[in-house]
Amino acid sequence: MKKAIILSLACFLVFNFMVSCRKKVEEVPPPPPPQVKEQPKVEKVEAPPVVKEPVLTEEEIFMRKSLEEINNEAPLNMVHFDYDKYFIRDDAKPVLEANAQWLNKFKTVGILIEGHCDERGTEEYNMALGEKRAKSTLDYLVSLGISSNRIKTISYGKSQPIDPGHNEISWQKNRRAKFTIIAK
Amino acid sequence: MKIRGILLYTSLLLLAVLFLHPQQEVVLSIKEGMPAIPLAIPEFIIHDSSPKTFAAAETLYKILYDDLKYSRVFQHLPKSYYSYIESLNPEKILFKDWESIQAKILFVGEISDGDGDNIIFEGKLYDVKAERGIFGKRYQAEISLLRLVAHKVADEIMKRFGEREIFTSKIVFISNRDSNDELYMMDYDGHNQTRLTFNRIKDYMPAWSADGKKIAYTSYLRENAILCILNPYEGERLEVQSRGTNFSPAFSPDGKKLAFCSTLEEGNSEIYVCTSEGKNIRRLTFNKAIDTAPSWSPTSREIAFTSDRGGTPQIYIMDAEGSNIRRISFGGGYFDAPSWSPIGDMIAYVSRVYQIFDIYVQNLRTKQTIKLTESNARNESPCWSPDGRHLIFSSNLTGTIQLYTIDYDGANLRRLTSKGENKLADWSR
Numbered sequence: 356m357k358k359a360i361i362l363s364l365a366c367f368l369v370f371n372f373m374v375s376c377r378k379k380v381e382e383v384p385p386p387p388p389p390q391v392k393e394q395p396k397v398e399k400v401e402a403p404p405v406v407k408e409p410v411l412t413e414e415e416i417f418m419r420k421s422l423e424e425i426n427n428e429a430p431l432n433m434v435h436f437d438y439d440k441y442f443i444r445d446d447a448k449p450v451l452e453a454n455a456q457w458l459n460k461f462k463t464v465g466i467l468i469e470g471h472c473d474e475r476g477t478e479e480y481n482m483a484l485g486e487k488r489a490k491s492t493l494d495y496l497v498s499l500g501i502s503s504n505r506i507k508t509i510s511y512g513k514s515q516p517i518d519p520g521h522n523e524i525s526w527q528k529n530r531r532a533k534f535t536i537i538a539k
Numbered sequence: 540m541k542i543r544g545i546l547l548y549t550s551l552l553l554l555a556v557l558f559l560h561p562q563q564e565v566v567l568s569i570k571e572g573m574p575a576i577p578l579a580i581p582e583f584i585i586h587d588s589s590p591k592t593f594a595a596a597e598t599l600y601k602i603l604y605d606d607l608k609y610s611r612v613f614q615h616l617p618k619s620y621y622s623y624i625e626s627l628n629p630e631k632i633l634f635k636d637w638e639s640i641q642a643k644i645l646f647v648g649e650i651s652d653g654d655g656d657n658i659i660f661e662g663k664l665y666d667v668k669a670e671r672g673i674f675g676k677r678y679q680a681e682i683s684l685l686r687l688v689a690h691k692v693a694d695e696i697m698k699r700f701g702e703r704e705i706f707t708s709k710i711v712f713i714s715n716r717d718s719n720d721e722l723y724m725m726d727y728d729g730h731n732q733t734r735l736t737f738n739r740i741k742d743y744m745p746a747w748s749a750d751g752k753k754i755a756y757t758s759y760l761r762e763n764a765i766l767c768i769l770n771p772y773e774g775e776r777l778e779v780q781s782r783g784t785n786f787s788p789a790f791s792p793d794g795k796k797l798a799f800c801s802t803l804e805e806g807n808s809e810i811y812v813c814t815s816e817g818k819n820i821r822r823l824t825f826n827k828a829i830d831t832a833p834s835w836s837p838t839s840r841e842i843a844f845t846s847d848r849g850g851t852p853q854i855y856i857m858d859a860e861g862s863n864i865r866r867i868s869f870g871g872g873y874f875d876a877p878s879w880s881p882i883g884d885m886i887a888y889v890s891r892v893y894q895i896f897d898i899y900v901q902n903l904r905t906k907q908t909i910k911l912t913e914s915n916a917r918n919e920s921p922c923w924s925p926d927g928r929h930l931i932f933s934s935n936l937t938g939t940i941q942l943y944t945i946d947y948d949g950a951n952l953r954r955l956t957s958k959g960e961n962k963l964a965d966w967s968r
Binding site: 475476477478484493515535 | 741743744762764783784786787800802805806807829830831832845847852875876889917919920962963
């Protein structure tokens with residue numbers, strides 16, 4: 356009887372051992388695929404705040420951005436000029452009209468118009484010419500109903516080219532009036 | 540063009556003012572045809588044998604020699620002539636010997652060891668024919684200041700011949716060598732290039748005050764192009780005018796006034812004038828055209844400037860009160876950046892012909908114009924040296940914009956800068 360008990364105990368141990376061994380063997384090979392597939396919780400979590408917050412108006416979104424962020428988005432497009440000239444070209448008019456619309460939408464915005472020239476003029480005369488370009492751009496915006504109190508002008512002459520090249524394509528790019536938003 | 544090819548010699552001449560038109564008042568004039576003065580500078584006498592003194596003597600000699608060569612007032616005797624006569628004995632100078640090799644002026648330099656890093660230099664200038672001393676001076680200086688000593692000696696020699704000091708003058712300019720346009724300063728020969736402003740904003744168009752102690756310039760600060768006056772030696776900075784774009788300052792030679800351009804009214808560049816401290820701003824030009832680039836006459840009674848009131852940019856002269864405007868450049872081209880010679884009767888400017896910008900000099904008396912630079916490049920922003928014999932200007936001759944000097948007759952082109960781009964130079968008076 357004692358023997359039988361020992362035997363059955365031994366058997367049990369052996370069986371247990373085998374089971375545990377098999378378990379181990381089984382467990383090692385399958386690379387545990389962490390199944391994080393189901394995440395419907397996110398939807399549930401998000402739901403309540405959406406109900407709380409009202410939809411932001413364009414103006415409110417605008418006001419939340421920093422000046423730098425707004426300027427990076429460049430909502431106002433620059434306009435270009437003919438060589439040695441500062442009149443507003445026909446191709447610049449729709450651009451300025453779009454800019455005026457935008458300025459009408461965001462009525463608190465103040466802007467700086469920078470006048471720039473290409474390298475084919477002298478430093479001194481180009482400083483004056485750059486200002487003329489900024490001024491004629493300002494005048495055109497004013498003619499579209501934008502208050503001149505919202506606009507500042509400055510000239511950089513030819514000291515800040517955006518294209519360092521020495522050909523007509525570069526020069527054309529550099530003869531420009533550029534807009535920067537300085538107040539909102 | 541007649542002047543070209545002929546060697547021009549210069550000397551100062553006092554002119555009677557009476558016969559001249561009152562607005563064309565000229566006190567000094569460069570006279571052609573006078574030969575440069577033959578000058579002998581034998582090797583300096585060294586009173587001790589230390590390598591320090593020996594090296595200092597060599598350095599001093601070379602700088603002084605180069606300065607006087609640059610002057611166009613003196614002409615060095617050929618070195619070979621010195622071997623024809625007995626070597627120099629400073630105790631007993633044989634003037635007849637020096638006269639026999641055609642020296643008119645003799646400079647004798649003696650150098651000895653001073654305390655520590657110092658040397659002592661004694662310079663004496665002699666009139667060979669009259670067999671007498673013109674001046675003698677002793678300098679004690681650290682080795683690091685040898686350039687300054689040599690320049691001071693050279694200026695002293697110039698002064699004795701009625702010339703203006705040029706070798707200790709300073710040139711202020713704009714460089715982007717440290718990535719941003721900042722003010723820099725250097726010696727007349729391009730040595731000792733020193734940065735003056737340290738900021739992240741653009742600094743532009745500097746101009747020296749008459750006493751060489753202050754610099755007016757444009758600073759692009761807070762979305763403005765502000766006219767500032769900087770004292771680089773004391774670090775003080777004053778804002779003169781901030782509304783509008785303010786640029787192209789020019790101090791009057793009498794030290795009383797500062798002219799500049801501003802767009803503060805109607806967004807058009809007009810010329811304004813204020814005191815040299817930046818007070819009492821007054822407008823001088825009144826029209827819808829561009830008026831820019833003022834440059835004072837040596838008498839401070841007139842201002843040359845650029846205007847496109849006639850359709851294209853041309854050079855005009857007005858009285859310092861803004862009246863009596865007359866045009867001096869003619870032709871359909873493009874003229875800008877006048878610089879009135881401190882000697883009086885010359886105006887240098889830039890003219891554009893077929894996209895090439897060259898420097899021209901117009902003689903106001905003879906109305907003769909000579910072309911100073913001849914290159915397939917953009918030569919810009921001329922400014923005269925204090926003695927009116929040289930000009931500094933910027934050029935993209937080598938691809939990048941650098942500063943060069945050239946003599947009044949187109950000779951002796953020298954490049955002064957190489958790091959980054961360098962432009963808009965102004966030479967102290």
